[in-house]
Amino acid sequence: MNGPLTILGIETSCDETAAAVVRRVGPDRPGEILSNAVFSQIEEHAPFGGVVPEIAARAHVEHLDGLISRAMKDAKVGWDDLDGIAATAGPGLIGGVIVGLMTAKGLAAAWGLPFMAVNHLEGHALTARMTDALPFPYLLLLVSGGHSQLLVVEGIGRYRRLGTTIDDAVGEAFDKVAKLLGLGYPGGPAVERAAQDGDATRFPLPRPMTGRPGCDFSFSGLKTAVRQLSDGLGTLSEQDKADIAASFQAAVADVLGDRCENAMALASDIIPPGHRRLVVAGGVAANMLLRERLMVSAHAFGYEFVVPPLKLCTDNGAMIAWAGAERLALGLTDPIDTGPRARWPLDPDAAPARGAGVKA
Ligand code: KG4
Ligand code: ZN
Numbered sequence: 001m002n003g004p005l006t007i008l009g010i011e012t013s014c015d016e017t018a019a020a021v022v023r024r025v026g027p028d029r030p031g032e033i034l035s036n037a038v039f040s041q042i043e044e045h046a047p048f049g050g051v052v053p054e055i056a057a058r059a060h061v062e063h064l065d066g067l068i069s070r071a072m073k074d075a076k077v078g079w080d081d082l083d084g085i086a087a088t089a090g091p092g093l094i095g096g097v098i099v100g101l102m103t104a105k106g107l108a109a110a111w112g113l114p115f116m117a118v119n120h121l122e123g124h125a126l127t128a129r130m131t132d133a134l135p136f137p138y139l140l141l142l143v144s145g146g147h148s149q150l151l152v153v154e155g156i157g158r159y160r161r162l163g164t165t166i167d168d169a170v171g172e173a174f175d176k177v178a179k180l181l182g183l184g185y186p187g188g189p190a191v192e193r194a195a196q197d198g199d200a201t202r203f204p205l206p207r208p209m210t211g212r213p214g215c216d217f218s219f220s221g222l223k224t225a226v227r228q229l230s231d232g233l234g235t236l237s238e239q240d241k242a243d244i245a246a247s248f249q250a251a252v253a254d255v256l257g258d259r260c261e262n263a264m265a266l267a268s269d270i271i272p273p274g275h276r277r278l279v280v281a282g283g284v285a286a287n288m289l290l291r292e293r294l295m296v297s298a299h300a301f302g303y304e305f306v307v308p309p310l311k312l313c314t315d316n317g318a319m320i321a322w323a324g325a326e327r328l329a330l331g332l333t334d335p336i337d338t339g340p341r342a343r344w345p346l347d348p349d350a351a352p353a354r355g356a357g358v359k360a
Contacts, residue, residue, distance in 0.1 A: 090342060130318065
């Protein structure tokens, strides 16, 4: 299907309720985002210092219908103008995934439209094609609250995982460190803000996995080191907090840089010159220090550095609509009895990561 495709995309796998309408104009062209409605549940989860699955599922139920109406209205399209409906079918918090998936299936059945069950990670992975019409293959660092992975994106549904976390995701480490330091939720932006006034050299924190072969990540040791450090200091002054935040952020930057450098060296056998691009996606890609560090690494290895605009890095419906459009263009639709999946690795052939808390 090479003609234009207009798709409604629905995202409910974590703490953002989102709906968007995106048009795929044709092959090798960027997508047109006709609308992108996102409701962040941050305020509902903030008192608990993290996402509470049951609260998230209820909030999706409350907000999704309204967001879909808004996305359709903002896009100035009617149901007859759509070519298909896509929804995240996993991985994620299962209660939330069910809300979005059932809604999408109901709408697809009611309007007689093709339905696409999208892997949330594929949504992140293909975003750079929607924004920059990036050709396959490219290298992707996916860093969010739930995932830390390095993948070669070879095609739709074709991913080669080079590395993943063996314990916490990097965003999760930011959130836990923020909680330890009493900086609030979500932790990433709070840590980044605190770090601005901090001395990153005051506390020598560990850089787990650096200097080791491969591309896997580990962040739980770093988080424990931060806890021991702050316990040892007793009552923390604002300056102590800033210095810990800066030292932690510098350690994360070194870990991500080291892992990406290994990935670029490995991927150079797979990705031909002219295609060598390092794409960063996920909420953690918002962090300026990490971006700068990764850009330096990318350029040192002859890779172009690509970061989609921030509101498309964090969870949104446009990335799901786009992944649905890419799949529909290849005739890849899904039956109406497709079930939700709490876990759904992009590369099923990848060796399972060993360690506690492995996500996908
Ligand atoms: O992609 P995302 O919006 O949702 C998930 O799929 O998880 O990512 C959210 C994560 C949170 O852990 C948040 O603390 C982190 O991204 N984050 C950041 C920054 N902004 C958001 N981490 C570091 N620095 C930031 N500026
Ligand atoms: Zn995500």
